[in-house]
Amino acid sequence: MITQEDVCSVQTMKEEEKYALLKNVIIDYERKEANLIQILHMAQAIFGYLPSDVQHFIADQMDLSISRVNSVLTFYSFFSTQPKGKYTVAICLGTACYVRGGKDVLNKLKDILGIDVGCTTEDKIFSLSVMRCIGACGLAPAMTINNKVYKQVNPNRIARILGMLK
Ligand code: FES
Incomplete structure (x- = not known):
C-alpha cells in the first residue's frame, strides 16, 4: 500500500x-x-x-x-490543471465571510496579484483560490496562505501581508 x-x-x-x-x-x-x-x-x-x-x-x-x-x-475546485505557486492564497467565501467582506478581500487580491481565481502569477509565487467555511466564522473574513490562517482580514492589509512573503 x-x-x-x-x-x-x-x-x-x-x-x-x-x-x-x-x-x-x-x-x-x-x-x-x-x-x-x-x-x-x-x-x-x-x-x-x-x-x-x-x-x-x-x-x-x-x-x-x-x-x-x-x-x-x-x-471539484480542489483539483488544479495548472502548476501551483509557492504560496496558495485562499479566501473563504462561506456565508459569514462573504457577508463580512470576503468578496472585497478577494477583489483586492485579484487586483494586487493581477490574476483570477484558479490562476498563478507569472513568477510562480502566488496562486489564488476560494474555499468554503473553515470554522473561523467568528473572526470573518478568513483567508489562508498555505496552512496559515489569517482572520478578520482587512483588504487594506493584503498588500503588506503578501509583501512580507516575497
Ligand atoms: S464562513 Fe468563512 S470561516 Fe466560516
Whole structure:
C-alpha cells in the first residue's frame, strides 16, 4: 500500500519515478472508477497539479475515457490543471465571510496579484483560490496562505501581508 510518506518524498523524484508511483497508487485502488477521486488526489500530491499528460495516464491505466477523468477533476475546485505557486492564497467565501467582506478581500487580491481565481502569477509565487467555511466564522473574513490562517482580514492589509512573503 502506498503511504503518505511515499507521496511526501516526491520532490526529489524523477518524472518516470512519479509515474511509477502513480501506477502503484492506481493498482492499490484496484483501478476502480469509484476510487477515481482518491486517485486524482494522490496524483495531485505526486505531481503538484494535474496536467494533460497525467490525466491521459490515469485514463489509460484505469481504462476510462479522458473526458470522464477530465469531467471529474474540473467539477471539484480542489483539483488544479495548472502548476501551483509557492504560496496558495485562499479566501473563504462561506456565508459569514462573504457577508463580512470576503468578496472585497478577494477583489483586492485579484487586483494586487493581477490574476483570477484558479490562476498563478507569472513568477510562480502566488496562486489564488476560494474555499468554503473553515470554522473561523467568528473572526470573518478568513483567508489562508498555505496552512496559515489569517482572520478578520482587512483588504487594506493584503498588500503588506503578501509583501512580507516575497
Ligand atoms: S464562513 Fe468563512 S470561516 Fe466560516
